[in-house]
Amino acid sequence: MKVLVIGAGGREHVLAHKLKQSPLVTKIFAIPGNDAMTEVAQVHTHIAETDHEQIVTFAKQNDIEWVVIGPEQPLTEGLADKLQEEDIKVFGPNKAAAQIEGSKLFAKQLMEKYEIPTAEYKEITNKQHALAYIESCEYPVVLKKDGLAAGKGVIIATTYDEAVAGVEELYPEEQGVVVFEQFLEGEEFSLMTFVNGDYAVPFDCIAQDHKRAFDNDLGPNTGGMGAYCPVPHIDQTILQRTNDEIAQPIAKAMLAEGYSFFGVLYIGAIITAEGPKVIEFNARFGDPEAQVLLTRMESDLMQHILDLEAKQPIAFQWKAQSVVGVMLASKGYPANYEKGKAVSGFNLDGNYFVSGLKKEEDTYVTSGGRVILALGEGSDIASAKAKVYEAVEQIKSDALFYRKDISDKAIR
Template sequence: MNVLVIGSGGREHALVKILNRSRHTENLYAVPGNSSMTKYAEVYGDMKETDTEGIVRLAQEKNITWAVIGPEAPLNNGLADSLEDAGVKVFGPRKLEAQLESSKAFAKKIMIKYGIPTAAYQSFTNLADAAAYIKQQGAPIVIKKDGLAAGKGVAVAMTEHEALEAVKEMLAEGENHPVVIEEFLEGEEFSLMVLVNGNYILPFDIVAQDHKRAYDGDTGPNTGGMGAYAPVTHIGQAVIDEAVHQIVKPMAEAMTKEGLDYFGVMYLGAIITEDGVKVIEFNARFGDPEAQVLLSLLDSDFIDVLEAVKNKEPFDLQFSSDSMLGVILASKGYPKEYKKGEKVSIPAELEDIVFNSGLKYLEDGNYETSGGRVLLVTGRGKSLDEAKTEAYNNTAQIKFDNEALFYRNDIGERGV
């Protein structure tokens, strides 16, 4: 069968690699893709992921059976709806269901209505009201932009001043979305990916742990993710079961009761609190960089997985017993302003274990940066310690100007 992947980052690079491994895949295409995907797929780099009409036309021309949508923007634009209308099987929720991620207020309302454990919150469009609420609640407190922000629209404010500054920035002139202000939850976080079709769910057997803050020791601003590892062996099966049965399954059922028909990944960002597992956020697509790690460990044929979920059939997901860890190299200044066009060199022997998030290929293993998060360098081993050592040894071999990129040195520290 012919398969199409939508997106251009490291997550989509991982999707292309695992779909290329499927015995069912005859021809593989990527829009817009990136230069690292050309080894596996025909890449349409001049087409935008938001060009719904162009993508539908391409899908029809190439007789696409399955389209897998990686990023949140085309989901929010209704690409899944249009592809489905054209007779393509799509892995990724339709526009209405994608509100689970695109509107934090929408997700919160459902969680509160159906008693799904999450932080207390209020939603505001008025700065004076938001400021009054912050002063009433005190800090620490969490401020979230209600809309797509590529994982960066969250401020964990440790002081009232930080909270007020975050609210001012998110409610700046021209913004049309409210701001959600949440209770600060304390505990250990983890990421659980669950494949959902209506009230049918197929949870991943292992969880990953992401590192959202920019700098070592979980300091600095929130980012789209600075590294991840899996499995998280110190988080036991009982916690995963609680997350599935108390949160994900009720959310899938709640969406159905609301007249919605969710089909795709339901990504749960969860936290283990004194009162049990609670929701930090839901996303409507695979996490990045968690996807690169988790999909690399998935031994099952991914097309078989998609078909089972589409048909609501039982399926036994098979994962490697290995551990895997990935380190993000990001442009200096990320997640704020940063320069593009910085030169990066990747040794040929590392190209298969590096995931391209924001690199443009030049020649002979040389690239230039084209984004904030540039690449994920991975390591794999029988233990997390082995995987971490290999990942950082590999990271040390990536050549760039001293000031061009930065990375955290403590990815996986909690799990080792």
């Protein structure tokens, strides 16, 4: 079958790489893709992922059987709906179901109604009320802008002054919806769950992301500076509770409310004294979690998608090795950064997945904040970490930075 991958980042790079390994797949296309994906897909960078009409036309003209949508924006804007109207199969939820990511408030209200464990919250719709609220709230407090923010619309304020700065940032105008949440203490992890209506199948391998820009979880939130899997110090009991108390209930809640979700639901969870609680939901694979999970996955991703569609049992198979991924980002990210800086020293054989590079003549130059993810595999997390930092050292560029402590929580 012919498969079209939508998106241009490292998540889409690994999706195309993994799907190409399936004997069920005859050809992979990518829109818009990136220049590094040409090894695994026919790339069409001239078509924007926001151009739904052109994507539908392309899919029909090329007899695409399945479209796999990587990023959140095409999902929340209804690309799946447009494709399904033309009887093209889509791995990714429709616009209504994608609200689970597109609106923080929608997700919190759903969890509250169906008693799914998460932080207590307050919705505030204008700046003056927000400034009044932070005068008496408990600290730390978490501020989340409603809507999509590419993983960066979250501010953890530990003091009143930080909260004031957060309010100023998240309310550029007087009106706007911001969710203020109780700060949860504990260790975070990412659980990908295949969902088709009320049929939910969590991955039996979890990953752990590193959101802050700098070592020791310091600095601003980013889209993710690295990840690893498995997470050996989080035991099966926690995963079972997450399935029983979060994954199964949210799938049933969505369906009960009239939102039939089909695709992968990302559960960003935290282990608290009361057990696992939800930090966030995403309507797609995490990035960089997808890169490490799909590298470790030995079973056929396309077969899993077909089994999910048919609500058949899904039998995951994983390599024995651990996988660690380290993101190299443009200096200045997630704030202002320069583009067009040369990057070399990497290969495209599955050890590196590209997020923000483009080719100018024979040279790759930076085109985004997060630029390239290096991978390392080993018999345990420590050996995988050693391998990944060897891969990082191969990359030649004076325009990039990276964290040096990815996966340390599993080694200490």
